[in-house]
Amino acid sequence: MRAFPFVVSIHDVAPSTAEATARWLADLDEREVPCTLLVIPGPFEGRAALPDDGPLVTFLHSAAERGHELALHGYLHEGVPGGPLWRRGVDQALVRGAGEFWSLTGAQAVRRLRAGLALLAEAEIDVVGFTPPGWLASQGTRQALATLGFTYWTSHLGVHSLPGGPVRRMPALSHRPGGAGERTGARVMTGAARAFARTGVPFRIALHPADLGRPGLRRAALAAIDATVAAGGRPVTYETLVTA
Numbered sequence: 001m002r003a004f005p006f007v008v009s010i011h012d013v014a015p016s017t018a019e020a021t022a023r024w025l026a027d028l029d030e031r032e033v034p035c036t037l038l039v040i041p042g043p044f045e046g047r048a049a050l051p052d053d054g055p056l057v058t059f060l061h062s063a064a065e066r067g068h069e070l071a072l073h074g075y076l077h078e079g080v081p082g083g084p085l086w087r088r089g090v091d092q093a094l095v096r097g098a099g100e101f102w103s104l105t106g107a108q109a110v111r112r113l114r115a116g117l118a119l120l121a122e123a124e125i126d127v128v129g130f131t132p133p134g135w136l137a138s139q140g141t142r143q144a145l146a147t148l149g150f151t152y153w154t155s156h157l158g159v160h161s162l163p164g165g166p167v168r169r170m171p172a173l174s175h176r177p178g179g180a181g182e183r184t185g186a187r188v189m190t191g192a193a194r195a196f197a198r199t200g201v202p203f204r205i206a207l208h209p210a211d212l213g214r215p216g217l218r219r220a221a222l223a224a225i226d227a228t229v230a231a232g233g234r235p236v237t238y239e240t241l242v243t244a
Helices: 015-030 054-065 085-095 106-122 139-147 182-199 209-213 215-230 238-243
Strands: 004-013 036-039 069-072 152-154 158-161 167-169 172-174 203-207 233-235
Touching: 004 015, 004 182, 004 238, 015 054, 015 209, 015 215, 036 054, 054 069, 069 106, 069 238, 106 139, 152 238, 158 238, 172 182, 182 203, 182 215, 203 215, 209 215, 215 233
Parallel strands: 004 036, 004 203, 004 233, 036 069, 172 203
Antiparallel strands: 152 158, 158 167
């Protein structure tokens, strides 16, 4: 059985999703699977910014001490007006309008990234990685990330070391709660995870708060993780992946 790396990430970590984050993390701690928590530091879903939620900040520090990684996941995690029509279409089709960094210029991206980093600094959280909402990042955003000293960023198909590579090809599997193909997607996740694991192909599993509203999606995600570990998958954080 050949060992291969795989990454589990928890998306949309914020005060409004703290309960869901804790539930996912408990599932992963039970399995001794380290993960990368993707933090939204700005006001999200009508709640306060991260530094104003002391219990969540304490929870995140505790997670980091146990070997989980904290990473930046946008500033507000909401779409920004403007950009070419085709980009707006991709944003709506793929991520329901949440592609915050999909159409930004380099200067715009720098401002949002710095704003997010400043809020994380208030919470005494240091990060080296960035996953844009919906895995969508403009060229300006990618340039801004290198300028600001990030170690990596992630897209839907890969993990990109900064500055300038290499790129690790690792497809990300995730659910789409409420979508027309929700049940089919759940079967695809478990089937694809088993197929990747059998052949030793590195890949990623992305967990979202909304998944927990559908018990079948939670079961499918955990089954995929368990099958991957059983097949020799070595769970790592993004930071471990790019620095090992």
